[in-house]
Amino acid sequence: MRIRRVAACLAATALAASAGFSPCARAGDAPDSAVVTVQTVRVQRGEIAQPVRAYGIVAASAQNVTTVNLPYLARIVQMRVQPGQAVKRGAPLAVVQADPSAVLAAAQARSALALAQGELGRTQSLYDKGLATQSQLAAAKKALLDAEQALGAQEQLGTASGNKMLVAPMDGVVLQVSVAQGDQVQPGAAILQLAAGASGNDARANVVLGIEPSDAAAVHVGDTITLHGLSTALAKAVATGRVVMVGASVDAQSQLVDVGANVPLGQTAFIPGTRVSADIATLTGTHWVVPRSAVLKDENGEYVFQVTPDHKAQRITVFTRVEDADRYGVDGMLNASEPLVVSGNYELQDGMAVQIAGSAAR
Numbered sequence: 001m002r003i004r005r006v007a008a009c010l011a012a013t014a015l016a017a018s019a020g021f022s023p024c025a026r027a028g029d030a031p032d033s034a035v036v037t038v039q040t041v042r043v044q045r046g047e048i049a050q051p052v053r054a055y056g057i058v059a060a061s062a063q064n065v066t067t068v069n070l071p072y073l074a075r076i077v078q079m080r081v082q083p084g085q086a087v088k089r090g091a092p093l094a095v096v097q098a099d100p101s102a103v104l105a106a107a108q109a110r111s112a113l114a115l116a117q118g119e120l121g122r123t124q125s126l127y128d129k130g131l132a133t134q135s136q137l138a139a140a141k142k143a144l145l146d147a148e149q150a151l152g153a154q155e156q157l158g159t160a161s162g163n164k165m166l167v168a169p170m171d172g173v174v175l176q177v178s179v180a181q182g183d184q185v186q187p188g189a190a191i192l193q194l195a196a197g198a199s200g201n202d203a204r205a206n207v208v209l210g211i212e213p214s215d216a217a218a219v220h221v222g223d224t225i226t227l228h229g230l231s232t233a234l235a236k237a238v239a240t241g242r243v244v245m246v247g248a249s250v251d252a253q254s255q256l257v258d259v260g261a262n263v264p265l266g267q268t269a270f271i272p273g274t275r276v277s278a279d280i281a282t283l284t285g286t287h288w289v290v291p292r293s294a295v296l297k298d299e300n301g302e303y304v305f306q307v308t309p310d311h312k313a314q315r316i317t318v319f320t321r322v323e324d325a326d327r328y329g330v331d332g333m334l335n336a337s338e339p340l341v342v343s344g345n346y347e348l349q350d351g352m353a354v355q356i357a358g359s360a361a362r
Helices: 002-019 100-128 134-157 213-218
Strands: 035-041 044-058 065-069 074-079 092-098 163-167 172-177 190-196 207-211 224-229 238-250 257-262 275-291 296-298 301-307 313-324 327-332 340-343 353-359
Touching (some): 035 301, 044 213, 044 313, 044 327, 092 190, 100 134, 207 213, 213 238, 213 275, 275 313
Parallel strands (some): 035 353
Antiparallel strands (some): 044 207, 044 275, 065 190, 074 092, 207 257, 224 238, 238 257, 275 327, 296 301, 301 340
């Protein structure tokens, strides 16, 4: 009986070959009848950037720090600020008193000028009467010029008797106070350091960061930067700004490339000296934004699957341009109206029937 059944099957197969099916095949032998259950999300185009992680410190740039000092010998009468204090332009910083020797030098310069003016007038009168020579008149003029220059130098120093108020030359934060009340300060010695607060019109770097040398080529001036605090207290603090400088060499000590950023910090918790991390947005562009799990790769390249209106899987070639954590920015012939497969795609082949189980979190 079994032999007769096999023979009948073979005969039927021969007769039905032209019809494109086999009457002897079992139901499970037809791959086209398989239905794969998948999960999908909506796909859309949007702006996406590839972040570069950096670490650094607030207000560490030398170009952002101003040293307040005096050009003459003076004594500190009173300090009006302390480290960490925010000040506005023109705010009092300290009361100083010029040393008597500096005051005397200024007074002597004024006296020397008055004497030179009188001597020139007397010599000119004698010369007009023929009682002084041309060289004597020239010497008197030279003495007056020297006296004027000497007084001008003293006036530039700003030396004056009595107390004088030092004021902040800009908005900022006091980084360091180098003197105490009663100290004698030499000309040019630092009294305090003031870190400027960045503003929208201030293009200086007030945050210095370090990045891996391999990332340096992707970072450019103008890239958006997002600042994060490293301490527990600043875990949720965020500030944004722009890259204003990218180093052209590797730092010998840190083995990183320096990046300077301008971040407005006036109303934030990021005070000077705060250690921070930062995400620098590089390769910013508009692409199809898809979950990482949606993108597969084989010998023919990267691809995704979308579900057509007739519930078939359609393979679409894509090219990854940007990676951002669990998201990719890709280019390809995607259809915004068709669901994108994010789970179950490993089982799919082009044209397979699919059943959507639900939407996965984007």
